Amino acid sequence: MEILHDFDLCVSKAQSLCLIGPNGAGKSTILHSIYGFTNIFSGQIEIDGKEITHLTPAEKLKSCGIAYILQDNSVFPDMTVEENLLMGGYTKENTDESYQEAERIFEKYERLRNRRNQPAKVLSGGERRLLEISRALVMKPSVLLVDEPSIGLEPRYIDMVFEILRDLQQTEKKTIILVEQNAKKGLEFADIGYVLVSGQTAIAGKGDDLLKNPDVGRLFLGG
Numbered sequence: 165m166e167i168l169h170d171f172d173l174c175v176s177k178a179q180s181l182c183l184i185g186p187n188g189a190g191k192s193t194i195l196h197s198i199y200g201f202t203n204i205f206s207g208q209i210e211i212d213g214k215e216i217t218h219l220t221p222a223e224k225l226k227s228c229g230i231a232y233i234l235q236d237n238s239v240f241p242d243m244t245v246e247e248n249l250l251m252g253g254y255t256k257e258n259t260d261e262s263y264q265e266a267e268r269i270f271e272k273y274e275r276l277r278n279r280r281n282q283p284a285k286v287l288s289g290g291e292r293r294l295l296e297i298s299r300a301l302v303m304k305p306s307v308l309l310v311d312e313p314s315i316g317l318e319p320r321y322i323d324m325v326f327e328i329l330r331d332l333q334q335t336e337k338k339t340i341i342l343v344e345q346n347a348k349k350g351l352e353f354a355d356i357g358y359v360l361v362s363g364q365t366a367i368a369g370k371g372d373d374l375l376k377n378p379d380v381g382r383l384f385l386g387g
């Protein structure tokens with residue numbers, strides 16, 4: 165089944181791009197296609213000028229640094245926070261590197277450090293999301309594909325998660341492509357916004373400009 169048509173997306177290093185649109189528009193399919201979860205019948209994906217269209221997710225993570233952060237609750241509740249974090253590096257041959265990266269992450273995020281030896285089920289919703297993002301960081305990716313980071317979170321945690329993503333973009337120079345139902349938060353965060361309707365780009369532009377666009381406002385921002 166063809167879901168995306170004539171779709172074109174371009175993002176520079178350390179930029180952020182947010183995909184918004186109605187349910188079923190194909191937003192998650194774009195992330196799945198980039199990561200390699202979905203068959204691509206035509207077209208191609210390139211990173212740094214290198215064609216990677218048909219690489220597997222593991223190959224994309226290893227050779228191009230593309231990581232995918234799953235939508236919603238994906239922590240292992242009975243494993244400790246540290247064990248969850250180290251799971252991010254399970255494909256790495258050199259486990260020392262995973263331990264080093266995990267230490268760096270614990271150094272950076274006090275919220276995880278304080279819970280290091282506790283089962284992940286004790287974490288708040290926001291802390292779980294932080295753990296999911298951090299687990300992807302263990303492989304030192306350069307591109308983060310983030311599927312609905314705000315889903316199921318209280319407003320205060322939504323702000324926290326976007327601040328974490330902002331820091332990863334600005335401080336660690338990660339490129340971030342996200343799908344977000346909370347169009348306002350997503351467009352406030354992103355440098356570039358794409359409105360997807362029925363598998364095609366309906367509107368694309370700077371995140372700020374889309375926030376001011378009356379059509380986007382009427383359809384997705386409740387005003």
Ligand SMILES: Nc1ncnc2c1ncn2[C@@H]1O[C@H](COP(=O)(O)OP(=O)(O)OP(=O)(O)O)[C@@H](O)[C@H]1O
Pocket residue numbers: 165167185186187188189190191192193194343
């Ligand atoms: N593996 C698949 N096989 C068949 N159809 C699929 C598959 N994955 C997604 N679809 C269909 O493709 C369309 C787009 O799905 P997708 O999940 O990308 O939309 P979305 O914009 O992310 O929606 P939502 O906001 O509801 O998550 C939907 O009609 C969905 O049913």
